[in-house]
Amino acid sequence: MTQLTIKGKFDKNYIESAILQVDLKGGIPKNVEQILVIDHPKFFKAIEPKVPKTARKEFEAAYQSDPTSMSLTYGTFDLIVISISLKEEQYLKTNKRAMIGLLAHELMHIRQRRKGLDRAIRADAIRAFSKFEPKLNKLKIPKKILANFYAAIGESANFTLKDIYDNFELIDNGMGEYILEDYWNLYHFGKRFEKPVFYSSKDTPYKLINHVQDAIDFELNLISAISPFVKMARAGNKKAERLVTYIAKNYEVNISEVANAYDDVIQYSIDKFKWSGSFRRKFFTMVFKRAFYLLDSLELKYEGVELKKTKPKKRKGRCVEVTRRKKS
Numbered sequence: 001m002t003q004l005t006i007k008g009k010f011d012k013n014y015i016e017s018a019i020l021q022v023d024l025k026g027g028i029p030k031n032v033e034q035i036l037v038i039d040h041p042k043f044f045k046a047i048e049p050k051v052p053k054t055a056r057k058e059f060e061a062a063y064q065s066d067p068t069s070m071s072l073t074y075g076t077f078d079l080i081v082i083s084i085s086l087k088e089e090q091y092l093k094t095n096k097r098a099m100i101g102l103l104a105h106e107l108m109h110i111r112q113r114r115k116g117l118d119r120a121i122r123a124d125a126i127r128a129f130s131k132f133e134p135k136l137n138k139l140k141i142p143k144k145i146l147a148n149f150y151a152a153i154g155e156s157a158n159f160t161l162k163d164i165y166d167n168f169e170l171i172d173n174g175m176g177e178y179i180l181e182d183y184w185n186l187y188h189f190g191k192r193f194e195k196p197v198f199y200s201s202k203d204t205p206y207k208l209i210n211h212v213q214d215a216i217d218f219e220l221n222l223i224s225a226i227s228p229f230v231k232m233a234r235a236g237n238k239k240a241e242r243l244v245t246y247i248a249k250n251y252e253v254n255i256s257e258v259a260n261a262y263d264d265v266i267q268y269s270i271d272k273f274k275w276s277g278s279f280r281r282k283f284f285t286m287v288f289k290r291a292f293y294l295l296d297s298l299e300l301k302y303e304g305v306e307l308k309k310t311k312p313k314k315r316k317g318r319c320v321e322v323t324r325r326k327k328s
């Protein structure tokens with residue numbers, strides 16, 4: 001039986017009824033231990049006694065580094081966190097369809113993770129990158145910078161692909177309207193996804209590379225929302241079509257070069273979508289190739305550029321997953 005912990009100013013009945021509806025639609029996988037619903041990061045502590053001791057630190061760190069809704073897995077222990085602390089997330093307290101959509105989305109991550117999807121995606125990303133790596137020699141950019149750059153993009157593409165699998169299965173299960181309601185509100189209230197500056201002529205080449213990386217990361221994050229709703233729009237859903245247009249106009253606006261470069265990644269993810277390694281490897285290869293193209297077209301000169309160590313940027317989005325499936 002799934003246990004529910006609620007902390008904050010919530011209407012308990014509202015939350016319980018949303019969870020019940022997800023359950024009735026077959027959305028709660030067996031043995032999901034805990035669902036935590038909170039409206040302030042400080043309430044995350046409330047779940048600690050129920051988390052296996054060895055996982056507590058890691059769960060806390062994963063959540064606090066980007067306090068948003070997520071699914072966390074450690075061994076066979078699963079925890080869903082529904083976090084509604086930001087101003088632009090408050091709609092989740094009153095919009096039940098959106099709440100159902102978010103719950104179903106997080107629970108789907110667990111269902112697919114148990115089928116081995118997270119691991120498969122990671123392995124396919126690594127395979128695709130090792131094949132692609134020799135091509136990087138053509139770029140006149142120091143190896144270390146390129147390694148960091150591609151590690152960040154690979155990580156981001158990993159999240160994107162997981163969300164595409166998740167949302168596509170929800171759409172096929174008839175839950176499309178619910179996730180649409182959630183994303184619709186998230187993007188309309190969303191100051192969370194600040195617009196990155198793609199580049200400036202004053203940038204040093206090193207800074208420029210970081211900006212390109214930020215812009216690609218930003219676009220990959222958007223693709224998690226664009227692909228599923230382009231799929232729904234193609235099936236005739238007008239609201240989905242409006243959301244896709246809204247995202248293009250309000251979010252892709254400062255990164256049009258990157259958005260254009262990645263447009264066929266979106267098309268590919270819809271047209272060729274499959275539960276298969278070759279689909280996933282091609283997806284990653286396309287992501288890497290477009291990044292290469294963007295770097296190559298900048299014609300950077302690296303004379304005397306200082307190598308700085310930068311902290312890897314945290315993805316600004318939903319659903320950071322910690323996966324620790326025990327090796328069997």
Ligand SMILES: [Zn+2]
Nearest residue numbers: 163166318319
């Ligand atoms: Zn997700």
